Amino acid sequence: MMNWPACFWPLASASLLLLVLPLEGSAALRNLALLLCCSAFGLNLWRQWSLTGERPRFQLPLWPLWGLYAGIAAIGLAWAVDPAYSGKEIRLEILFAALYFWLGANLLRRADDLRWLLASLCSGNLLLVGYTLNVWLAGGATKDGLIGTYHTGVGNFSTYLVTILPFLAWALRQAWIQRQGWRWPLLLLLAANFFAIYITANRQAIVAVAAELLVVLAWLAPRLRQPRQWLPVLLVLAVLAGVFQQQMSKRLGNEAGSGIVAALERDGRLPIWKFAIGEALAHPWHGGGMGRESLIRQYPEHPLTQGVFVHAHNMLVNRLVQLGVPGLLAFVALFAALAWALWRHRRVAPLARQVAVVGLAVCAGVWVKNMTDDFFVREQAYLFWFLAGALLALQRQALATTTPQS
Template sequence: MELNINPKFVWVKGAFLLFFGLFPFFIYFLGDPLIYLKYSIKSHDMIKATYFKYFTVGLLLWVLIQILRKRIRISSNRINWIIMAAILFLGLAVTSTVFSVDPKMSVNGYTHRNEGLLAFIGYIGVFLFAAFMLVEEKHQRLMLLICTWSSVIVSVYGILQHFRVDFYQNYGIKDNLERAYAFFSNPNFFSTYLILHIILAMALYLTDKRTYSLWSYSIIICLQVTALIYTYTRSGLLALGFSIVLLSLWIYARQRSLWLRWGILVCLIIAIITALTIVDGTQKGLFMRATGTMNELKHISEGEGGKAGSSRAYIWKKSLDIIPQYLWLGSGPDTFALVFPDIPSEKQQYLYDENIIVDKAHNELLQLLVTLGLPAVLAYIALVSGVLIRSWRELRRRTGSQAVMSVCLMVVICAYLVQAMFNISVVTVAPYFWMLLGLCYARTRTS
């Protein structure tokens, strides 16, 4: 199965690029008045989720119109296993919704999360659009440019926020929080956004030979890394370190000519992390997070492993206990809060609040396993691994900047998966992952 799409549609490509450039700025002061009045807590995430649904509906209507006009044709002359995996994943999400413990919730998603069936439809739609519409190198590079320059404003705002300069405060966040969250209502979400965009900026830094561009991208990456540090998110720093190691190994093995340029950038990043850690001192910041990690290792050694990872270990253990009950179809998209064991004494012990609602597994695969079931997880793994494997195989056909761009897109996908082992998928950031996954696949179709 393959899609044959008219290569024109310039305006819709432009709208797609513009949407991802503006997406971080869809916060409450830009929101629809009806949306603004609906939520007493003016969450940036709710507004973004609502606009993403609008975008999804518009995209689907456009595709339907083009199919009826025969400008998009579905051919079955050969089997495309990656597209089949994407469609199968979406089909299983639909099936899980039908048999959900709460079908209505599964369609729209849990309150304040909004990652129900409509979000999954949007994710697959974004993946397919990027894969089949952004096939030209100039469009792919333009997407990276738009996202990177857009992230500059977001990063600067996050840095200012750390110093208590917050012009459009999200009232769902504590006033005294020093961890930057920018326009994402949670430092962890902001961290994930930054990791993706740091690697995109690295791709531009490594492929642009103009001197002023090198300086520009160096400054951008420094701002992004500074904002990342101020989120004080360990999974984000882990993903950054993982990405630097992967890129270093590949550049040393295949692109030795970039080694000096890359080495300078890595030294800059290390210098920023070191300097900000020293400035923060021992009572806060990265040093405090490192101390927290040591305490968690102590809990594990004392047989209290449930408190590890900010008590994520407890959530993972309880999640594993309920998997057999929902193994094949899951409990339904975004219904984790309804099926997670509600034991007040345990929540008080591990989460320090017996009334807290655990609505995510804090591990993306575990979340999908509980809510969508094992077949959907296997389809998801087949889709992502299929894109990565095909990209790696096609890499030998590329040289120079094209090879660097392909590798960076592969690394950004891997980085997202690394942080997803400890974080949750949210509608404010996940669309970027699915768009980049589509771009990565698009490059294999044009190599």
């Protein structure tokens, strides 16, 4: 097992990677950080092998499903509308995503690495949210007249916040239980994240955070014996409901009473979903090729695909359009297998239980967040898969250090 000095450079470069991953337009810096992280990790494994003679073991969780997903996408090149574009997207959206997933699954090799992970996520989050709040206080915008974070739009930034919130709450819980001095700054940081979600004015992010809270509530429900123990979570859910209603009223104006369906009709999502699903099911066994913009490449002149609707604005509908029913099922199976991997060892050890609830909350939040748009591409997908792999690594360490029950 590698000691701390041997782990320093891979973890330091991974901290840089976690900082730049949420940012749009950072492909060069992101790839450089990824290269540094992989190189440092590989050199340390080689050093360990040369000094101890112990051959490194690599973890490739869920590799059959990753292979199935990639295989369906590769076969889809045969009828892709733009094979060159789809080939590039297979590399970026599947192969790179799997690389980040397996990097996270192998980089964390000690249970103590949880402290590094949470510290890296909190530090990066402090910088990005701090920048956002500074822009808001100055009355400015970050991109397209809206408030996201550094060179990053509202959609990607709110997706990042939804992904990271359960980890911030986990860090706060750890600090609170251990009565550490930074528990109050962490509480303020968590509150700043909620406020950052509010000023992005992204409605679906509010629904996604509510989904994460419901996962936590379902997890804690058997232990909550008294009504007063439910009040904090119910209060937060009530506040989120009020904020969501306020945002809906701003968007719909006088039509606010007509509800969510009217909002979806008005902004074009419901028509594009109906059109995309209908066209995709006309040839259910294959799609138009991998890539979020597959829809516009298939129907470049259609009135519904003009403007912002270069894709279907739904993570699942997009996979159906791209890869047909088989590709959609492979994608859903990958998510389901991840959730099951996190869930099945929840009773083994305290760390495994914490990993399970955090991981399931993140899965629920990311899933819900991408039901009215699709930001599960590039940097946001890479961040999710890296953290998912890291959670599986922490769970594995918890299982390895648990004394078997006689």
